[in-house]
Amino acid sequence: MGITDELSASLEDYLEAIYHIIREKQAARVKDIAARLHVKAASVTGAMRALSSKGLINYAPFEIITFTRDGEIAAKDVVRRHNALKDFFVKVLSVDTDVADKAACEMEHCITKPLLERFIQFAEFVEVCPRAGTKWIRGFGYFCDHDSMGENCETCMRTNLAELIQNRKDKGETMNEKLTLRDIKPGKKAKVVKVALADTASRRMVEMGMTVGSVIEVVRIAPMGDPVDIKLKGYHLSVRKKEAEGIYVEEMPS
Amino acid sequence: MGITDELSASLEDYLEAIYHIIREKQAARVKDIAARLHVKAASVTGAMRALSSKGLINYAPFEIITFTRDGEIAAKDVVRRHNALKDFFVKVLSVDTDVADKAACEMEHCITKPLLERFIQFAEFVEVCPRAGTKWIRGFGYFCDHDSMGENCETCMRTNLAELIQNRKDKGETMNEKLTLRDIKPGKKAKVVKVALADTASRRMVEMGMTVGSVIEVVRIAPMGDPVDIKLKGYHLSVRKKEAEGIYVEEMPS
DNA sequence: CTTGACAGTTAGTTGCGCCTAACTCTTTTT
DNA sequence: AAAAAGAGTTAGGCGCAACTAACTGTCAAG
Numbered sequence: 001m002g003i004t005d006e007l008s009a010s011l012e013d014y015l016e017a018i019y020h021i022i023r024e025k026q027a028a029r030v031k032d033i034a035a036r037l038h039v040k041a042a043s044v045t046g047a048m049r050a051l052s053s054k055g056l057i058n059y060a061p062f063e064i065i066t067f068t069r070d071g072e073i074a075a076k077d078v079v080r081r082h083n084a085l086k087d088f089f090v091k092v093l094s095v096d097t098d099v100a101d102k103a104a105c106e107m108e109h110c111i112t113k114p115l116l117e118r119f120i121q122f123a124e125f126v127e128v129c130p131r132a133g134t135k136w137i138r139g140f141g142y143f144c145d146h147d148s149m150g151e152n153c154e155t156c157m158r159t160n161l162a163e164l165i166q167n168r169k170d171k172g173e174t175m176n177e178k179l180t181l182r183d184i185k186p187g188k189k190a191k192v193v194k195v196a197l198a199d200t201a202s203r204r205m206v207e208m209g210m211t212v213g214s215v216i217e218v219v220r221i222a223p224m225g226d227p228v229d230i231k232l233k234g235y236h237l238s239v240r241k242k243e244a245e246g247i248y249v250e251e252m253p254s
Numbered sequence: 255m256g257i258t259d260e261l262s263a264s265l266e267d268y269l270e271a272i273y274h275i276i277r278e279k280q281a282a283r284v285k286d287i288a289a290r291l292h293v294k295a296a297s298v299t300g301a302m303r304a305l306s307s308k309g310l311i312n313y314a315p316f317e318i319i320t321f322t323r324d325g326e327i328a329a330k331d332v333v334r335r336h337n338a339l340k341d342f343f344v345k346v347l348s349v350d351t352d353v354a355d356k357a358a359c360e361m362e363h364c365i366t367k368p369l370l371e372r373f374i375q376f377a378e379f380v381e382v383c384p385r386a387g388t389k390w391i392r393g394f395g396y397f398c399d400h401d402s403m404g405e406n407c408e409t410c411m412r413t414n415l416a417e418l419i420q421n422r423k424d425k426g427e428t429m430n431e432k433l434t435l436r437d438i439k440p441g442k443k444a445k446v447v448k449v450a451l452a453d454t455a456s457r458r459m460v461e462m463g464m465t466v467g468s469v470i471e472v473v474r475i476a477p478m479g480d481p482v483d484i485k486l487k488g489y490h491l492s493v494r495k496k497e498a499e500g501i502y503v504e505e506m507p508s
Numbered sequence: 509c510t511t512g513a514c515a516g517t518t519a520g521t522t523g524c525g526c527c528t529a530a531c532t533c534t535t536t537t538t
Numbered sequence: 539a540a541a542a543a544g545a546g547t548t549a550g551g552c553g554c555a556a557c558t559a560a561c562t563g564t565c566a567a568g
Contacts, residue, residue, distance in 0.1 A: 010555060023437055030516060043556055045517060050554095062516065062563060083432060087450040090500065093372040094452055097496045103369045110360040118347040178337060183277055196341040198348055242351045246344065264525060284546060297526055299547060304524095316533060316546065 007054075009109035012078045013037055014047045015056065016108075018065060019075040028065040081108040081116055088119045092126055179251060181228060181244035184218045190249035191215050197246040205243070209233050215252065261308075263363035266332045267291055268301045269310065270362075272319060273329040282319040335362040335370055342373045346380055433505060435482060435498040438472045444503035445469050451500040459497070463487050469506065 007015070017036045021028045030048070034041045052059040056071030067075060082104045089100035111119075184190045192214050195202055209232055210216070219236070220229040226241035239247070261269070271290045275282045284302070288295045306313040310325030321329060336358045343354035365373075438444045446468050449456055463486055464470070473490070474483040480495035493501070 008554075031514090039555090040557065041516060042518085042558080046555075080432070087500075089369065089372075090452050091450050093369070093376055095369060095372055097452065097455075097500065099366075099368060101499075103366055106364040106366070107361060110364055112353075112357055112360070114353060115343065115347070115349060115357045118343075118349055122347055178334070196345055198344050198351065201351075245355075246341075246351065262524075285544090293525095294527065295546060296528080296548085300525075 007074065011047060011050060011054075012109055014044070014051060015071065015075040016078045016082065018057070018067070019072075019079055022067070030065075033065075078108060081111060084116060084120045084123075085111070088123045092123055178248050181216075181218070181230070181239065181247040181249055182241065184249060184251065186218050186220055189215055189217045189252045191252055192247060193250050194248040195246065196248065197243060201243055201246075205247070208237055209235070210237075210247070216249070261328065265301060265304060265308075266363055268298070268305060269325065269329040270332045270336065272311070272321070273326075273333055276321070284319075332362060335365060338370060338374045338377075339365065342377045346377055433503050435470070435472070435484070435493065435501040435503055436495065438503060438505065440472050440474050443469055443471045443506045445506055446501060447504050448502040449500065450502065451497060455497055455500075459501070462491055463489070464501070470503070 014033065014037070017033050018028045021032050021036065025032070030041050030044045033039075034044045037044075048057065048059045048065065051057045051071070055068055056074055058066045058068060085104040085107055086097075086100045089095040089103060090097055093100075095103070179190070181190070192210060192212050194212065195205055195210065197205060214232065217231040218228060219231055222228070227238040228241065228244045230237050230239055268287065268291070271287050272282045275286045275290065279286070284295050284298045287293075288298045291298075302311065302313045302319065305311045305325070309322055310328055312320045312322060339358040339361055340351075340354045343349040343357060344351055347354075349357070433444070435444070446464060446466050448466065449459055449464065451459060468486065471485040472482060473485055476482070481492040482495065482498045484491050484493055
């Protein structure tokens, strides 16, 4: 047994529940854990045996439940994930606290370490960057609700974004079926609708003339789908499969 | 059977796999599905029976697999979730395409509808808001990596953020154990470290004098932990449990 | 000190989603 | 047209995580 032996989502939930119960009351009792997780006591006993056999809690039948050193570390890690996600949802996405909490509860189990760090960093960045900050986030509120505007960005929002918001609503339904460059068969033409690529790749594409609205023709797709050969404004280009998946298009009659 | 009968994560994966295979080849075959999901053929047969009995695919032993109307709708919904998350990770969080794709694969199953919409809206907002946009996101890249800077925010970042970044690193380890106002026992004092609340609630708190660095004393906690009575700069305040959980503090000697 | 009342445990069941092994159906090769 | 190859199925098993039902431990009141 290494550092932490890959816990199941369920066992993580137990760990988290125990952590909070110990914070609030003195000791963790089976009954409380069962109540918190909406589970029957018998299920808790089973979980306790599992956690105990992994060396995360001190447990013997009818006795009190405490963390081992490893267990406390594991529990804190789960709680950290939970809080980081919740904070992100509340502060950046302006979601209601309760909704954020429930969502974090579900998502804390399936987020990878690198991505979690990104979420945390992004929340901090928004807080700290002079170009973003609270007022900017308030602009996002307006973008979503059309009625919770603060002092500053207001006029900009009203004039510049109103039509974009309308636009977005109009094609709301059409967006369900998104085609990417990967879905286009050789010989067919397509118009670029949106480019969803990371910054560097995105810039490269723009330099090659791959802008929204431009028309491209798929020439050939290599055996494994990688790369895709296309023609764009008269030039031949090779696009990686990875990148082709981030280029949303709209099929055109050839 | 209503509109969609609550699919398991596993069945959603099968639906998604079938969708992509049908896009790429003409027909979906058990072998291809098995290969794509890293699963044995026997497992696929089982899943096909389940999907068929839910009325999502047309399936009979040894015959070809196609979507029913309902099935195609359900599959497109899963794909939409996947792509929305992936786009968000790539465009907003500047994560590598492959990492984003894998993460989306896991998270697509446990995200709620309202939150998903927020993710989509936020990505669009960043794209569309004049104060955010690509250059700003590039600033986030710098915040994370310290070396992928574009033209514009550069000087600001270097001068204003350098120390903040350093600061963040310094206390990186301490942040593991985050205390919130909820963890403070009556009679104890605490210093506010961070306020993670939605915009409106956050403003209200600031108006009451709850700023980072201010010292508060917990007077009483009501039976169910709600509300928490505190003393702040001489005034008495009642704080909701929900809000108390978003106020990060650091315990102080009383 | 005995007796409830309640907390906690054990035993056995269920459903899900995967597996292996062995069988059957389909397609291709000779 | 028969045999070999390969695709797909069935049967049976396993681990997980929940459940019910029935049993056992603990503790406080009479």
